[in-house]
Amino acid sequence: MTILNETLQEEELKIQTPSISRKDEYESVGKSVLRKDSVPKVTGKAIYTGDLHMPGMLFGKVLLSTQAHALIKSIDVSAAAAVPGVKAVLTSRDIPGENAFGIAIPDQQVLAETKVRYIGEPVAIVAAEDIFAAEQAISQIQVEYEPLPAVFSPFDALKPGAPAVHAKGNILYHTKVRKGNIERGFDEAAIIVENIYRTSGQDHAPIEPEAGFAWIDAEGVLNVFSGTQYAFRDRRQIAIALNLPMNRVRVANMTMGGGFGRKDDVTAEILVALLAWKTGRPVRLVYSRHEAMMSQTHRHPTYTRVRTGANKEGKLTAMEGVIYGDTGAYASLGLFVIKKMALHLGGPYYYPNYKSDSFSVYTNNPIFGAFRGFGVLQAAVSHEGQIDELAEKLGMDPIEFRLRNCLRPGLSFSTGQLMTNACGIATTLERLQDYLVENGLSIELHPEVSA
Amino acid sequence: MDENNLIKMELTVNGEAVSMIVKGGRRLLDFLRDDLHLTGTKEGCGEGECGSCTVHLDGQSVLACLTPMERAIGCSVLTIEGVGSPTNLHPVQAALLDEGGVQCGMCTPGMVMSALDLLERNPDPTIEEIIEGISGNLCRCTGYKKIIYGIQQAAQELQAASPAGTVKESVE
Ligand code: FES
Ligand code: FES
Numbered sequence: 001m002t003i004l005n006e007t008l009q010e011e012e013l014k015i016q017t018p019s020i021s022r023k024d025e026y027e028s029v030g031k032s033v034l035r036k037d038s039v040p041k042v043t044g045k046a047i048y049t050g051d052l053h054m055p056g057m058l059f060g061k062v063l064l065s066t067q068a069h070a071l072i073k074s075i076d077v078s079a080a081a082a083v084p085g086v087k088a089v090l091t092s093r094d095i096p097g098e099n100a101f102g103i104a105i106p107d108q109q110v111l112a113e114t115k116v117r118y119i120g121e122p123v124a125i126v127a128a129e130d131i132f133a134a135e136q137a138i139s140q141i142q143v144e145y146e147p148l149p150a151v152f153s154p155f156d157a158l159k160p161g162a163p164a165v166h167a168k169g170n171i172l173y174h175t176k177v178r179k180g181n182i183e184r185g186f187d188e189a190a191i192i193v194e195n196i197y198r199t200s201g202q203d204h205a206p207i208e209p210e211a212g213f214a215w216i217d218a219e220g221v222l223n224v225f226s227g228t229q230y231a232f233r234d235r236r237q238i239a240i241a242l243n244l245p246m247n248r249v250r251v252a253n254m255t256m257g258g259g260f261g262r263k264d265d266v267t268a269e270i271l272v273a274l275l276a277w278k279t280g281r282p283v284r285l286v287y288s289r290h291e292a293m294m295s296q297t298h299r300h301p302t303y304t305r306v307r308t309g310a311n312k313e314g315k316l317t318a319m320e321g322v323i324y325g326d327t328g329a330y331a332s333l334g335l336f337v338i339k340k341m342a343l344h345l346g347g348p349y350y351y352p353n354y355k356s357d358s359f360s361v362y363t364n365n366p367i368f369g370a371f372r373g374f375g376v377l378q379a380a381v382s383h384e385g386q387i388d389e390l391a392e393k394l395g396m397d398p399i400e401f402r403l404r405n406c407l408r409p410g411l412s413f414s415t416g417q418l419m420t421n422a423c424g425i426a427t428t429l430e431r432l433q434d435y436l437v438e439n440g441l442s443i444e445l446h447p448e449v450s451a
Numbered sequence: 452m453d454e455n456n457l458i459k460m461e462l463t464v465n466g467e468a469v470s471m472i473v474k475g476g477r478r479l480l481d482f483l484r485d486d487l488h489l490t491g492t493k494e495g496c497g498e499g500e501c502g503s504c505t506v507h508l509d510g511q512s513v514l515a516c517l518t519p520m521e522r523a524i525g526c527s528v529l530t531i532e533g534v535g536s537p538t539n540l541h542p543v544q545a546a547l548l549d550e551g552g553v554q555c556g557m558c559t560p561g562m563v564m565s566a567l568d569l570l571e572r573n574p575d576p577t578i579e580e581i582i583e584g585i586s587g588n589l590c591r592c593t594g595y596k597k598i599i600y601g602i603q604q605a606a607q608e609l610q611a612a613s614p615a616g617t618v619k620e621s622v623e
Contacts, residue, residue, distance in 0.1 A: 034548060041556025042544040042563065044491020044531030051490035130474075207495040207503055207557035207591050257493070257557030258591050289496040 037255065046255045049211035049226050050286045058087055058127040060212075060268075060275045060285030061134035063141050064294055065116035065123050068364040069150035069163065072114055072143060075124060079140040085133035087279045089141065091124045094278065097243030103233065103265050103369070107166065108330040110241050110270050116145070117165055117329035118366050120294030127275040127283050154303065154324040154361035165329060165362040172327055172360040173335040175342040177414050185318025185353025189309025193389045197306065197382040201326070202299035204371055208257020209292040212268030213284045214276035222249050224273050227256030229264040241270045242277055249273075261370030262297050265332055297369030300337055301326045302378040306345065308386040314396050316352075316405045321345045321382070323358035325368070325375075332369030334360045341375035343414055347383030348425040349402070350411045398443055399436075403429050462523050464489070465533025479523050480504050480515035483530060491531035491560045495589070502588030505561040505568075506530045512568035514587075531560035534567065542612075543567060546605035547598065554592035562588050566602045574610055578603065 040046040077089040092099050092113040099113055100106040112123045124141050128134035151157040157170040164170060186192060213225040222244065228234050228251070235251040242249070256263060272285040287295065306321035323341050327334030342358035391401035406425040412418050436442060458475035460482060461468075473486050480497075483489045483506070495501035497516045504515040507529035508522070535541035540548070543566045553559050562585060569576060569584030576584060581602050582595075590598060 032551070035553065037556070038548050038553045039537045039540070041553050041559050042540070042547055043535060043537050044489075044560045045537065046556055047490070048493070048557065050494070051484075053485075053488060053490075205591055207493070207501060207555070207589065209495070256555060257495075258555040260591070286494075289498065289500075 041255070048208055048257050049213050049254045050208070050284070052213040052225060052254070052284060054215060054282040057282040057284055058129065058275065058279060059131040059134045060272055060283045061126045061128075061131070061138050062122050062271060062285070062287070062291065062295070063124040063126070063138050063143070064291060065112060065119055065121040065143075067116050067145045067147055068119050068152070069148040069165070070116050070145035071148060072112060072116065072123070073146050074142075074144045076142040076144075077124065079142070080124075080126060080137040083128070083133055083137040083140060085129035086126060086137045087129070087281065088127045088275055089124060089137060090126075090274055090278060095241060095274065096277075097239075097241045099241070101237045101241060101266055101270060102331055103230075103333055104335055105331050106237075108332075108367075110274070115148075118364055120291075120366055121329065122271060122295065125271050125275055125285075127279050127281070150364040152363055152365055154326050154359065154363060157361050157363045158324075158359070165364060170362045172331055172362055173339060175339040175356075175358045175360075177342050177354060177356045179351070179355070179412075179414055179416060180318075180353030182318055182320055182353050182355040185351070186307075186309050186320075188311055188317040190312040191390060191393050192307060192309040193386055193393065194305070194307040195382070195385060195389070197302075197304045197385060199300075199302045199378045199381055201301040201365070201368060202371065203293050204258070204260040204262040204296075204298070205293075206256075206258025206260060206262065209287040209289055210263065210267035210296055211284070211286040212272035213254075213282070214269075214272040215282035216276060216280060220248065222273055222277060223252065224249065224269050224276075225252045225254050226267070226269050226272075227254050227259070227263060228267070228269065229256070229259045229261075234266055234269045237266050238270050238273045242273060260372050261333075261374070264370050265297055267296060294366065297332050297367045297371075298328075299371035300334065300368040300375065300378065301365075302338075302341065304341075304345070304378070304382045306382050306386055308390060310390050310394060310405075312394075314391075314394055314401055314404050316349055316390075318353040319346045319351045319355070319386075321356045323356065325358060325360045325378075326363050326365055327360045328363055328365040328367040330362075330367045331360075332367050333374075334368055337368070337370065337375040339375075341379045344376045344379040345383060346414050347380060347387070348407050349383070349387065349405045350407050351414065354414045356414070399429055399433055458521065460486075460520065460524060462525060463527040465528070465530060473520075475521060477520050478516055479506070479508075479513075479518040479520045479528075482520040482523070483515060483528070489530050489532050493557055493560060495557065495561075500589070501558070501561075502565060502585075503558050503561040505564040505588065507564060507568065510571070512564055529564075531563055534563060541567075542608045543570070543602065543605040546608065547601040550597045550601035550604060552593055552598040552601040558588060558590040558592075562590065562598055566605065569602070570606055570609060574606060574613075576602075576606060581606075 092111040126137040149163040231251040275283040303324040325338035338360035342356040391398040493503040495503035
């Protein structure tokens with residue numbers, strides 16, 4: 001625990017602030033520039049992964065788990081393999097390399113081996129001459145499950161004796177943030193408000209569902225095309241699963257029809273690569289909207305209890321909070337999202353004393369990962385609720401209260417990081433004040449808040 | 452492929468006559484994308500929710516994911532590929548670019564088709580009418596505002612370009 005200087009002297013601040021050279025005229029800053037890819041897009045010429053086509057191309061399809069938590073007793077693919085036009089039916093046994101991947105930690109199975117952990121987990125894949133044969137084959141795969149007790153909220157997952165989603169336990173990560181002296185901070189408070197906030201899960205729903213296209217070129221290099229946010233990381237994970245040296249795998253980024261964080265993870269890439277590698281044919285695998293919603297990552301649902309204190313002068317003295325983030329069946333980026341939430345739980349305000357704990361917890365829900373805002377949005381729901389309620393109780397204008405407490409250069413964030421130049425909250429609030437005055441508006445609190 | 456299920460698709464697509472023997476029983480969307488390789492028409496949901504598959508069938512906008520391909524036999528289909536080219540953009544396309552209404556672009560072809568349909572029926576729409584006109588098209592990137600302004604700008608340009616009187620007359 002480090003206690004930092006709470007205010008910096010002018011001189012020190014200058015040293016910490018990188019100098020930015022300013023010009024009157026920039027090539028693109030402050031100008032409306034045409035996106036390079038927008039003409040192809042507006043004319044329908046831009047090529048997305050699902051638009052790719054090659055002679056001899058096969059159609060891929062994924063069988064998703066129908067169980068939230070179950071042991072796989074057996075998988076019978078014989079009927080599926082016998083469907084006319086089917087070229088490959090693959091299960092975990094057919095993976096040449098490691099059946100493990102994951103953007104942060106490799107806790108995810110490419111194809112479920114002995115156990116499924118959420119409804120929508122890939123269990124088997126098929127490649128066929130047309131999509132109808134692929135669909136028919138999928139419907140013919142017989143999976144025998146032995147259902148296990150499942151957990152669907154972080155609270156259930158943390159109960160003593162709760163079913164273990166992963167052998168190592170249901171806590172993926174515990175983040176602790178400590179600053180100042182929290183007891184003293186609350187002693188100094190004239191008013192303390194405490195609330196519980198819940199935020200729900202959310203699908204990114206990029207208009208383009210996840211897709212992948214793979215083929216082996218004349219030199220034997222496995223080419224994987226997809227709308228991905230991180231081609232190099234995908235490449236690394238494909239190579240490991242297929243047991244190929246990295247220079248045998250090439251990942252090309254196609255036009256991406258919206259990602260919003262979700263396509264940071266591997267989506268269809270390893271599965272389509274396996275199908276192409278096994279069949280020697282080009283393969284296209286496009287998720288349906290339904291499959292994408294079941295199988296891909298989402299925004300974390302969170303549960304937060306937060307206590308915030310302020311003194312009579314309207315200055316925040318302390319904030320204390322505990323966060324439970326449901327990260328679903330696998331880690332994805334759930335470690336970092338919920339960690340970030342602990343750092344940002346106080347929002348853009350200055351607290352001399354700050355304490356937060358966040359727990360990223362495994363459950364048998366779908367996977368929750370990166371989504372625009374990355375945990376900061378969930379935090380905003382609670383810090384803005386707290387600030388409004390404190391302002392109300394202190395009888396202060398909510399903007400004035402925020403201005404009195406917002407971070408400014410020289411003040412420190414929850415982690416102790418000193419704010420230097422990128423700290424625009426005060427200016428933003430002042431503009432808002434001017435806007436309200438210019439337009440003859442005033443802030444009306446929600447009746448429930450002002451009651 | 453089931454031989455008994457082959458059908459003859461005879462129709463006009465983007466002004467050109469098409470005659471093909473293909474597997475029947477599929478969606479107009481599959482015929483356009485898989486058989487004709489006109490992949491500008493997108494599939495965002497496959498169940499009539501997102502509008503990214505919007506095309507015109509005999510001048511009416513339809514969702515190609517909900518339209519059986521056989522329904523298009525003998526008809527005239529217009530897709531995004533028949534609207535404008537990179538060197539000769541339709542005013543709706545140019546205005547969408549101008550207003551910054553194109554981001555990932557996945558919804559864009561469907562938006563353009565819905566906007567064209569709207570402007571044909573109502574050349575001088577209010578903002579509310581534009582919102583109504585594209586209410587069947589989802590966009591996850593732009594927040595809609597810039598698309599709406601783009602369509603408004605295109606309407607003004609098209610109106611200014613057409614001789615007085617003719618625009619209103621074309622609306623029944
Ligand atoms: S794909 Fe047709 S409405 Fe979404
Ligand atoms: S631009 Fe991405 S969905 Fe509209």
